[in-house]
Amino acid sequence: MEEILIATKNKGKAKDFEQLFAPFNIGVKTLLDMENAIDVEEDGTTFQENAIKKAETIAREFNIPTLADDSGLIVDALDGRPGVYSARYAGMNKDDQANLNKVLDELKNVPESKRSARFHCSLALALPGKKTVVVDGTCDGVITQEPIGDNGFGYDPIMFIPALDKTMAQLSKQEKNEISHRANALKHLKEILTMRQVF
Numbered sequence: 001m002e003e004i005l006i007a008t009k010n011k012g013k014a015k016d017f018e019q020l021f022a023p024f025n026i027g028v029k030t031l032l033d034m035e036n037a038i039d040v041e042e043d044g045t046t047f048q049e050n051a052i053k054k055a056e057t058i059a060r061e062f063n064i065p066t067l068a069d070d071s072g073l074i075v076d077a078l079d080g081r082p083g084v085y086s087a088r089y090a091g092m093n094k095d096d097q098a099n100l101n102k103v104l105d106e107l108k109n110v111p112e113s114k115r116s117a118r119f120h121c122s123l124a125l126a127l128p129g130k131k132t133v134v135v136d137g138t139c140d141g142v143i144t145q146e147p148i149g150d151n152g153f154g155y156d157p158i159m160f161i162p163a164l165d166k167t168m169a170q171l172s173k174q175e176k177n178e179i180s181h182r183a184n185a186l187k188h189l190k191e192i193l194t195m196r197q198v199f
């Protein structure tokens with residue numbers, strides 16, 4: 001594989017992937033580099049369904065190997081919300097700040113011992129003419145009382161990682177990419193592709 005298209009318009013994800021793919025000899029493009037990319041409606045009820053739909057629709061449009069990421073935050077005390085609706089939890093206009101404030105608000109009276117959560121990432125790789133490969137990765141944490149840290153994106157400032165004693169937004173890009181849901185999913189994908197000798 002010489003070039004891969006990441007089917008995302010999210011700048012934060014695009015940066016994560018740029019760094020995650022740096023060790024491989026593969027050119028990485030995202031939808032931020034492409035004109036006229038179809039806007040894929042994320043109407044699935046699972047991360048995997050949405051990832052497959054994004055990857056296959058975009059692979060068909062541009063006819064190159066395409067990787068899609070559907071991800072989100074799962075909070076135990078909120079029965080798994082925001083889950084697949086993470087990107088539009090506070091409304092359709094995709095505002096990271098509003099989304100994380102809604103989570104903090106809903107957890108206002110929940111004690112630390114019950115604030116467990118995890119990030120989930122489903123990756124789908126659509127290779128023209130082949131069956132799409134799907135993998136998952138997760139990363140456990142605890143929701144803070146308020147946002148802490150300026151790095152990363154999305155819900156990173158409210159996701160505390162006990163083992164590192166920092167929120168995701170206090171980690172450097174390198175540190176996040178060693179432990180993140182996205183990094184873990186990519187590890188699984190690499191194992192499968194190595195097994196199938198695609199890489």
Ligand SMILES: O=P(O)(O)OP(=O)(O)OP(=O)(O)OC[C@H]1O[C@@H](n2cnc3c(O)ncnc32)[C@H](O)[C@@H]1O
Binds near residue numbers: 069155
């Ligand atoms: O669909 P694309 O174009 O890839 O971009 P998106 O932002 O809409 O992405 P999703 O549909 O997968 O929604 C993911 C949501 O979960 C959040 N999220 C995903 N990965 C994250 C991470 O590593 N850190 C913090 N928040 C994350 C992100 O901010 C979104 O609100």
Ligand SMILES: [Mg+2]
Binds near residue numbers: 087
């Ligand atoms: Mg999306």
